[in-house]
Amino acid sequence: MNSDDRRARFEALAPAVLDAVRRYLVRRTDAATADDVLSETLLILWRRFDEVPAEHLPWAYGVARNCLANAERARRRQARLAARIAFLRPAPPPPADDRLGIAMAGLRGEDAEILRLWAWEDLAPGGIAAVLGVSVNAASIRLHRAKQRLRAELRKNGAGAGHAESTEGRRP
Amino acid sequence: MTDDDLRDRMRRADPAAALAPLPPDRVARLLEETVSVTAPPTRRRVLLPVLAAAAVLLLAGAGWLILRPSPTATNLMIAYPSASAAAPPRHLTAPAEQRSAKCRPPEASRLTTTADFAFAGTVTGIDARHVVTLSVTKVxxxxxxxxxxxxxxxxxSETMMGSGRFEIGKSYLIASAAGTVLICGYSGEAGTPGLLDLYEEAF
Known part of the structure; x- marks a missing residue:
């Protein structure tokens, strides 16, 4: 593959990945960090384009996840930078569904993340496994348990199966 | 609550649900920045330190070529036709660790000015210490x-033209300066296109 071919293939694939990764990041961090990590993820996608598997989205989410973790570690170290970002761009608003938000907050971090990957990134256990770097079997089991724990949290908060809301605003 | 209900409920709380897509010009700029600002991509990240090391070696090598010591300090091993025990052969070394180095296209004039020894030869043996013996056919x-x-x-590697290594029975054109093989297109398999022409022009 010569460099022009490589670039053409990258430019064909990248817009869809860019959109998906941008959503992934907006769901998990403030807008400024999302922008930074998005650029970084794109760079890695370009540098390692020859390694990108056919199922490229979970791979790209995995890269973004690592970049975000690095960015947040760096941010914790650099309180001054965090203050600047917070000043420039406010964090995303909390979810409108308070009971769900409280229930999600009651879960362990890894359970909540698996549920986000499942519901928001629309990933099956195979994709979740690729993002988290675990086996498909482990991802299936963890997803199943995370759903049960979320249901239990919702029941605990008195917002169980009876909860009814319109489906307007659903992500296509 | 079924799985679908649970997922629907989570999706309604998706912070990115109302996220407008990036304008096409912003996407185009991001992609352009990515492919143009980035250093040339490498197949494996592990190559980066190797490239850095190779660059340092190349620079050191270039400096050394300019400031190299007199030819008496060589380890070129040459057995002359009338070799006697009093004149033990010297040993020619090849610069190592240049696998990823990029070279300028070879020029006959540079070969003329740089090489102090150049010959055509056929590999007759390679010993356990990877020392290659060449039988000289033309100096x-x-x-x-x-x-x-x-x-x-x-x-x-890119150090030697052709397959990049010595093989028994194959013929090579080798140029050296002060006991070290000249690489980057100046030495290699005799059948490498252009190499013989380069030698004929240079010498």
Whole structure:
């Protein structure tokens, strides 16, 4: 593959990945960090384009996840930078569904993340496994348990199966 | 609550649900920045430190070529036709660790000015310490010699034209300066396109 071919293939694939990764990041961090990590993820996608598997989205989410973790570690170290970002761009608003938000907050971090990957990134256990770097079997089991724990949290908060809301605003 | 209900409920709380897509010009700029600002991509990240090391070696090598010591300090191993025990052959080394180095296209004039020894030869043996013995068929520059010993370098590299390594029975054109093989298109398999022409022009 010569460099022009490589670039053409990258430019064909990248817009869809860019959109998906941008959503992934907006769901998990403030807008400024999302922008930074998005650029970084794109760079890695370009540098390692020859390694990108056919199922490229979970791979790209995995890269973004690592970049975000690095960015947040760096941010914790650099309180001054965090203050600047917070000043420039406010964090995303909390979810409108308070009971769900409280229930999600009651879960362990890894359970909540698996549920986000499942519901928001629309990933099956195979994709979740690729993002988290675990086996498909482990991802299936963890997803199943995370759903049960979320249901239990919702029941605990008195917002169980009876909860009814319109489906307007659903992500296509 | 079924799985679908649970997922629907989570999706309604998706912070990115109302996220407008990036304008096409912003996407185009991001992609342009990515492919143009980035250093040339490498197949594996592990190559980066190797490239850095190779660059340092190349710079050191270039400096050394300019400031190299007198030819008496060589380890070129040449057995002259009338070799006697009093004149043990010297040993020719090949610069190692240049696998990823990028080279300027070879020029006959540079070969003329740089090489102090150049010959055509056929590999007759490679010993356990990777020392290659070449039987000389023609000397382009330097004293007549019948046999030259050269260190085998890595398995494959840009250092030697052709397959990148010495193989028994194959013929090579080798140029050296102060006991070190000249690489980057100046030495290699005799059948490498253009290499013989380069030698004929240079010497």
């Amino acid at each position: 382009y520059r330097g004293d007549p010699a019948s046999q030259v010993l050269v260190d085998q370098t890595g398995d494959s």
